[in-house]
Amino acid sequence: MPSSTRESTASITSSIFEYRSVHGRTYQSSKTTEYWASNDEKHIESFDVAHQWMTMMLDDKLYAAPIGDNPQRILDIGTGTGIWAIDMADQFPSAEIDDAQLNWTFEPNSFDFIHVRFMHGAIDDWPRLYRQMYRCLKPGGWFRHMEPDIAARCGNPKVRVWKQWTQLFYAAGEKLGRTFRLNNIRMEKAARDAGFIDMTHRIFNIPYGHWTKDKELKQLGQYAGLYLDLSLDGFALFLIGEVLGWSFEEVEVLVAKMRAVVRNPNNWVNSDM
Incomplete structure (x- = not known):
């Protein structure tokens, strides 16, 4: 070397x-x-x-989006301990699961599913993140964003x-x-402004x-x-x-x-x- x-x-x-x-x-x-x-x-x-x-x-599900039985590429934003990504890899052994912690270098139309959770207080530009997700998802791809x-x-x-x-x-x-002022209204607006149209929004207590x-x-x-x-x-x-x-x-x-x-x-x- x-x-x-x-x-x-x-x-x-x-x-x-x-x-x-x-x-x-x-x-x-x-x-x-x-x-x-x-x-x-x-x-x-x-x-x-x-x-x-x-x-x-x-x-007792890892996701709610209709991603089918054979997603090939999954992106986990803010992987943390990696437990969600590990469980997804067990459920979909043929899928490639990546993590995004810093800068994005992914090609457009790369992913079938993007997963985001517990990133409040960690992102300086949420609209930009949603635009990146929109750019990197394949046509017909899905994302899930969950925040307390x-x-x-x-x-x-x-x-x-x-x-x-x-x-x-x-x-x-x-x-x-x-x-940390991240709520359902701001999240939904950022998603729509990025170009997403078919969305389901749920609030769990x-x-x-x-x-x-x-x-x-x-x-x-x-x-x-x-x-x-x-x-x-x-x-x-x-x-x-x-x-x-x-x-x-x-x-x-x-x-x-x-x-x-x-x-x-x-x-x-x-x-x-």
Whole structure:
């Protein structure tokens, strides 16, 4: 191998493992991505739990689009732990499944299906992303985009910390130039402006915790509550601590309040997806 190639490869490899460390939690280096959530073992566990309840939400399916029995190329945007892509590869062994983390170099009309989820606060130009998806999908291809609404609800009117949490995320997103104000109206408009015409839009209400009496939703809610419980400090340390300038102690107090709210079944915490 030529020395220039070895040096280039070594440089790429070292940049991948350059993590930011914030009070014992690790985050991707700004050289590789601007994603705000932690990437350590605790957060990987939480995202695998999230995959479980999101699959349950779709009646134990990995997708809802009519992509047929033999899709050949699938693109997963923001692959995360890779669990969705792995499950799709098991279901469609002949399909090639790619991931898009940074710049797009894909040819037009390349993919049968594009999958996007949990990318709020990570994209600086959503209309551009939708245009890229439209360009790269084959004629008749499909995409699915799923995002949680940060503005979750609490059934206890005395609880105010959740509204504070939402406003802090909004403020951090604006400071980073990557909005968390992503809802069904903005997503649908971006898709139509990009050229998509045949769309189905669904809103799922997700309970966090075991407070609901519905048997199926209770199980889903237990997974969703566990996901949130595992994720809170990893979400807050970078966005609220590093971006907004809160002290570690202030972040700890806020996270403790949030966790107590989520764990209390009398608060009926829920959000839309």
